[in-house]
Amino acid sequence: MKLSRMRNFLIPVSLGLIISTNVFGQSQSFRCNFSDGLSTNWDSGKPSSKRTSDMSELIFDQIDIKKGTGRMIGNSGSETVQVLKGDSSTHIVERTPSGNMNITTIFNPTQKYSDLYPVVHSRHINLMSGPFPSQYVGLCKNLK
Numbered sequence: 642m643k644l645s646r647m648r649n650f651l652i653p654v655s656l657g658l659i660i661s662t663n664v665f666g667q668s669q670s671f672r673c674n675f676s677d678g679l680s681t682n683w684d685s686g687k688p689s690s691k692r693t694s695d696m697s698e699l700i701f702d703q704i705d706i707k708k709g710t711g712r713m714i715g716n717s718g719s720e721t722v723q724v725l726k727g728d729s730s731t732h733i734v735e736r737t738p739s740g741n742m743n744i745t746t747i748f749n750p751t752q753k754y755s756d757l758y759p760v761v762h763s764r765h766i767n768l769m770s771g772p773f774p775s776q777y778v779g780l781c782k783n784l785k
Contacts, residue, residue, distance in 0.1 A: 672698065696777040
């Protein structure tokens, strides 16, 4: 009985690990669309947040986990980015020329939406008036 329970546990876990490795196992490209966001400013001297939907689309191209590199294409052009592998996700880090950081995490697809990848994009921007962070959520599609 113990062996049967162990097998019932190990087979799905092993398959999950194989699938998650294969999802980002080779160079990939994604088109990500964002539906919801939140931005915060300190213009009044204290944090003030508001919902926003001003972030539309980002394309991530030539994502190579082994090399740790990729390219991000947005409304301001393209930029080389650093790529880091998580357990069930890929993290993409952009450092802007002014030193600001933008971080995007593309998660493995959920069972319900097997062809769509949940995504979170966070901007850590410092303007002359102070910090202006924002975070957006949406879905990506693999452009195989």
